[in-house]
Amino acid sequence: MYTAKKIKIGIIGANPERGWASTAHIPALKALPDYELSALSSRTKEDGEKLKATFGVPHVYDTVSGLIQSPEVDLVLITVRVPRHYELVSQAAKAGKHVFSEWPLARNLKEAAELAALVKKNNVKGFIGLQSRSVPAVRFIKDYIAQGNIGEVLSTSMIGSGIIYGEFTEKANDYTVNPENGAGMINVTFGNAVDALAFVLGEFTELSATTATRRKTTTIVESGEAVPLKIADQVAVTGILVGGVVASVHFRGGHLPGTNFLWEINGTKGDIQITADGGSLAVFELTVKASKGENSAMEILEIPTVYNLVPDRELGRIPTNVGQNYQLIQQEKAPTFDDALIRHRMIEAIEESARTGTRQSYRLSS
Structure with missing residues (x-):
């Protein structure tokens, strides 16, 4: 095509x-x-x-x-x-x-x-x-690390908010609270964010997970009706990535007054820190900071304009981020159904680990 x-x-x-x-x-x-x-x-x-x-x-x-x-x-x-x-x-x-x-x-x-x-x-x-893996800042971070700017990656930690899946739910999103629909936090917000992590640093070779539903109901905004919240509103995963990187990820339902997104990548020569006002990397503006050398200060990294593949510089943040995928299609670098299949396998491994209390892995090839 x-x-x-x-x-x-x-x-x-x-x-x-x-x-x-x-x-x-x-x-x-x-x-x-x-x-x-x-x-x-x-x-x-x-x-x-x-x-x-x-x-x-x-x-x-x-x-x-x-x-x-x-x-x-x-x-x-x-x-x-x-x-x-x-x-x-x-x-x-x-x-x-x-x-x-x-x-x-x-x-x-x-x-x-x-x-x-x-x-x-x-x-x-x-x-x-x-879309999270295609955001200009995420693609830049991947190259920045590959160029050796923070040395060998030792560990990474990510904490995020689900945005929805909290105390209140809009009517348009009421179907997401039923796990049979495959649109829970572990699938949507968590899945997209962890896909960016895996794109930048590599997939999990093994993982352990805990999931829980701490809120038993959520209130429909328009009607005030309390409906059962049947999906996990807490997802915590630890494990080892390809190359031995130690990783931990914790997502919590809702949009929080505290930390809504923080991703740190720690290397032998420096660190990277990515923050945002919500757990969806394609929706919220990302601030990227980095240090060079032990105990050096974190400084904001400007994302080179070459990473934005959308020619209209006046286009809003969300369509700009989504537009990257279309441009990557032209370059034959866009995420495909094979990538989606890997992410679905990862989610199943997480759910199996949480259910059985055992370490899990998942297949990366077709």
Whole structure:
């Protein structure tokens, strides 16, 4: 699909009033010269007219199959709730369309493995919205370490907030509190942040985990109704990364008055510290500091502009971060369904360790 012509994108899940597609993907696509937002799908004719007027898209289909089968679509972007991913990715792949699915790829490892196999069987590309690893600051940190600036990496620690999964939950996110939907904190916020850690420093070779549900209910903001919180709102993992790096990660549900994101990387010649106002690296602005030499002061590192692959420097932070993935597709460096499968395996290993109290590992190859 890496051609000289513009890649035509069809989006399933766009909402004219809210949502990740309208906040992140659509502004990014409109700012990228190699892409064309060509089609959207809607549930009703009225919604379709509103989508067309809001986003200025030439084609709006009143069925998902209409969009997927359209000759005006090269790549299908899926931004709906996780439980529908399996069905929609399957339809697109079987129709011979390339797919970009938001993370998580599926509700569980079994579904994710089937989808990763399906895109290969149908000879199409499958890309995954693991945006945290594609953020300019994260890609810069990876290179900064590889260049030897902090020496040999000894250890890393990450603490973060789940943003949601706390005392209050908006109605639009009420499905996330049911583990059957595969959209809990361990899947979404934790999974995306730890993917960045693994991208920069390497995967876990072995891990031990503790999970817990400390809040038994969460209150729906709009109605005041208290509903059961069935997913883990505490996830703590320790282990060894490739190369012997000692790692610890702890995520807690909600948006906190204290530390919402802190990631430290400690090396023999210096340290790196990344902070933000929330546990989603693609949503919140990252501040990167580093020291050089033992006991030297931490100083802010400016991220070189070359790491921002989006040409529109006036674009907001979120679409800029999401836009990196589209540019990385052109460079054949974007995260794929194979990367998503590794992350799903890691999550299953964490859950198994927490359930059994045993150290676990997970497979890194297909």
